[in-house]
Amino acid sequence: MVATVLKLRYRALFNTLARRPWQLVGFIFGALWGLGILASVTAGIISLSIFGSLDAAAGVSILGGSALILGWVVAPIVATGMDTSIDARRLAPFPFTRRQTMLALAGTGITGIPGVVTTLVALISVILWLRWPLAALAGIPAALIGVAICVVASRLVGELSGGMGGNRRGRELIGTIVLVVIMLSGPLITGILALLDGGTGSLGDRFGAAAAVLPWTPLGAAWGVAPALAAGEGVLALARVAIALATLAVLGWAWSRAVDRSTSAPPRQSSRQVAAGKLGLFGVMPTGGVGATWARSLNAWLRDPRYLRQLLVVPIFPILFAFIGGVDGFGFAASPVLVAFMLAIGGYADISYDGTAYATVLATGIRGRDDRLGRLLGAASLGIPLVVIVSIVSCVLSGDAGRLSLVLGASLGVLLVGYGVSAVTSAMIIAPVAAPGDSPFKSVPGQTFVSGLLVFVVWAVIGVLSLPVLVIAVTGMVQGPAGWGLATLAVGLIVGCGAAVLGVFLGGRTFDRSGPELFDRIRSLPTT
């Protein structure tokens, strides 16, 4: 029975790949990437086992193993679309016992590519203990317990977040928060560590401290067994085995409860209700194609997590540069321009985000330039104020307000040029993106490879077109803002507005010509 489910899963994967060559290319690159990681990890482990001390081996094993479990726990939240081909609810109609269902689900978890790689890495890590035969012998079952914890914890979290899927907004909110945390994890970890040891210890000391604590937690217990044995501490090892097994038992119990719940009571959709008559932006914007598209686009920028995700760069770039180079550095001063760069590309494949709902746009017979202008205004209603705010804040913080016109000119110029370019590209490029309501972080297999390349092309075009502004801005940066500031602002606005108008005009013509073909391409996109 379990074997049937496993076969089914691979059948589904192969069928998808066979139908979509580009997805296959992406899949192959993903697999190669996985193999590369596996190879380098193996090489690292072998060299460590030969040249490293016991402490180093213990630290690597415990920290790496804990990170592995953490990754498995976070993955289902970050990528809700991870492996929905088989979950408890889909197996519910079949006459399986709960045990069989759980075995089938755990089996699909282990035999997936992440599962196989994890198992291999865990077993390869036993090489670390070859110098201590007893530790190596015990290391194998301990590593397998660790892998089991990975899979069961991940399934439990997946089942729970799927259960919260009844509350769509809750799931979207969690996903967005997790992304913010991940993107800011660098500064956050530095901050937490600095708090812990008062900022005195070296990075190595900090890791050492973590490696001492983690084996007593569910994350590190399984990976701490072999190091304890290698150090000759049998009781310690036994205690850690107990913790690991207890973790597995508790997770397994919680998971079986969750499976029971999701097979017998599938989550209900909870709905959000606003008072009738509350039209929001649709009551404000002027009627007509431009106004309607403007309202819809701005609505998406304010509410749709897939758009909101792109706004995260606004605080992140300045914060990152402030951490790296301080508020006096060039990076922090230039960060508003980078923010503009990132925001400008937000709509480079805007129509893809419509999904097949684009048919309703097409069916109204809207003029191309109206559609382009509406989308541009929607993005700009949020983008321009944000860029202006970031420029002002960064100039004030760095104590150099005289630079404001320079920074403002460069970033607004780049932003508007980018909007102009996006107005053309979004009438040409259809990229596979997460469907509305899916996790915004869900990556469509094969997506990253092709559309990643396209993003760079679009960026290059924006960069070239905004060269006049950037050259003046850099000159002003070098020679001092006096005189150059206003020139940058003027050139930025003129070039930017020119590019935006031209983009709306050219993009509109492309849209008029190839609207139905765009719809055809959206429909033939992979949906999973």
Place this chain on the structure above:
Amino acid sequence: MSEQQSVPALHLSGLVKQFGSTPAVAGIDLVVPSGSFYGLVGPNGAGKTTTLSMATGLLRPDAGGAWVHGIDVWRDPVAAKRVIGNLSDGIRLFDRLTGEQLITYTAMMFGLPRPEIAPRVSDLLDLMDLRPAAGTIVADYSAGMTKKVALACALVHAPRLLVLDEPFESVDPVSAANIEDVLRGYTASGGSVIVSSHSMDLVQRMCDHVAVIAAGRVLAAGTVDEVRAGQTLQDRFVELVGGRHTSEGPQWLRQS
């Protein structure tokens, strides 16, 4: 005026569409007279949705043409789409909007004057029994409610031709009867409807014309009485399309 009458609401001529090597539509000619209630029936995969997509400017045909009230859909799509109300099957709506916002958005897209929009949206909400769900986002609607809000969007700009792909699928019987009344009133006042459906009873009851298509070709077309030739539409359809089995099912499925 008499010349106006003779221009059909929808005229399809020699429409052809290939997907890869499989022909989805292999030369369809159809005339939907002005003021008629036209049914389009056919088995799964017959090419109904493909045909209607080409008729409404959503899918460019490989060959052939489509005219709506004399306007060439593929020469002047903007003018043609102004007079078409379109309900497509199997596409998403902008389901992050509430039902009321979605209908308002569609009205704005057609450039209706602001003072006319609110009363029309209100009428449509009542008509589709969607008043209690007006403030709920469309993603949280049931299948039938989604169909009804899409139908409301197709009606909001008072088109001259309604193209409805499976409009009654999963709509409850009470709402379906209400919508049926509205559509009858609409055709009685000169509007034209072409509707695809799998329900032969519904087509026989509602429509005055019908076309049977299969494998991308028209098998029979005309008034309902002409096409069914004295039989029920159901029997005539099965006779035209074929493929009916008469067995009682496999032995293993029988309970005694």
